[in-house]
Amino acid sequence: MTDLVFIGGGHSHAIALKLWGKKPLLGINITLISNVKNTPYSGMLPAYLAGYYSYQESHINLEKLCQFARINLIIDEVINIDCQNKKIMCKSGEKVNFDLLSIDIGSNPKISNIEGANLYGIPAKPVPFLLEKWQEIIKNSQENNLENLILTFIGGGAGGVELAINTHKRLTKILSPEKLTINLIHKGNRILGNHNEWVSYKLMDILINKNINIYLNSTVKTIKKEEVILTSGKQIISNYHFLVTEASAPLWLKNSSIMTDENGFILIKNTLQSINYDFIFATGDIANMINYPHPKAGVFAVKQGLPLYENICNLLNHKSLKCHYPQKYYLNLIGISDETAVASWGYFSWESPLLWYFKKYLDTAFMKQFTEL
Ligand SMILES: Cc1cc2nc3c(=O)[nH]c(=O)nc-3n(C[C@H](O)[C@H](O)[C@H](O)COP(=O)(O)OP(=O)(O)OC[C@H]3O[C@@H](n4cnc5c(N)ncnc54)[C@H](O)[C@@H]3O)c2cc1C
Structure with a gap:
């Protein structure tokens, strides 16, 4: 056999x-x-x-x-x-x-070039570890009267941007906005660098409207327990540091x-x-x-x-x-919470709540083939 x-x-x-x-x-x-x-x-x-x-x-x-x-x-x-x-x-x-x-x-996100990443970083993959840390953050935010919570996302590709926006969505339901700080650090001069410029600038606007701090042209050198240090020497205070860097x-x-x-x-x-x-x-x-x-x-x-x-x-x-x-070319539907999404397909791009429902329809249909077995 x-x-x-x-x-x-x-x-x-x-x-x-x-x-x-x-x-x-x-x-x-x-x-x-x-x-x-x-x-x-x-x-x-x-x-x-x-x-x-x-x-x-x-x-x-x-x-x-x-x-x-x-x-x-x-x-x-x-x-x-x-x-x-x-x-x-x-x-x-x-x-x-x-x-x-x-x-x-x-x-998995590449972490070998960032000092301290294996000790203090939270890679977006393996996903079970990411989810374990996410549950810890939710529990901490719900149960402790936090003065301030700072999350930092390292990597401004689609994954990093989506994580920053969607964690913001969930946490602003638990914490008042002034208690939450979200940072996005990206080494390039525009986020979503492999998408067309309209998509980059649209997502930049969305992040800025949500008061998410964007650090462009910034490379992370070291991660410590409570801070992220850039190669420029700048220190960014942070409680949880997520790695959404290039794949390895x-x-x-x-x-x-x-x-x-x-x-x-x-x-x-x-x-x-x-x-x-x-x-x-x-x-x-x-x-x-x-x-x-x-x-x-x-x-x-x-x-x-x-x-x-x-x-x-x-x-x-x-x-x-x-x-x-x-x-x-492939259709990338970037869910930006608030029940709207941005479509990116080569030079074509569009933002609409219709895309959110279209994405939801596609994703649910994909999962249905397994849930209905
Ligand atoms: C935050 C985030 C958001 C993303 N959003 C999108 C999106 O909206 N659209 C999109 O197209 N892509 C998205 N991506 C990229 C996408 O996740 C990957 O491209 C995709 O998951 C790759 O699928 P895969 O089948 O190669 O592997 P995976 O989906 O990663 O599956 C691999 C499986 O193998 C298991 N495994 C790993 N190592 C071993 C081992 N040694 N032994 C046994 N089992 C093992 C893992 O546990 C996992 O179950 C996103 C990525 C991130 C990080």
């Missing part, structure tokens, strides 16, 4: 496993190894922090998905892969054999013999296979499509779910594999 193992319950795997449950191939033993039972849906994460969605509404239940797809679920963290002997090493000490492997483990890959991947780019992301072909092992597939943030590099965003991981399922089936059926071509 062929052993097919999926590592990580990311967006592409969730879709591929659902398809597997609907149309399985006989004679294949499938296992998912995930370090969480519930995996967050990125499109809903900021709105979950703002209180628009519940935990269940914004997370895919992997136990239920695996039951539906009749596959084994191991809750453990993968720490290495021996490609020669086709063995996966888990944190618990368990070793799992495979014939065919698929990796969709996402990415886990170090253990470098110890496996899977070929990666200079940042540690798995290099893949258009068939979604690793460039040096045809029996290994990789998708989502952790993969770098060598011929078509694209930004790290959930939308690409979602789109890779169907071709991943089809190509694994093709390989198992000894058929030729199809090429997947990621879209050049």
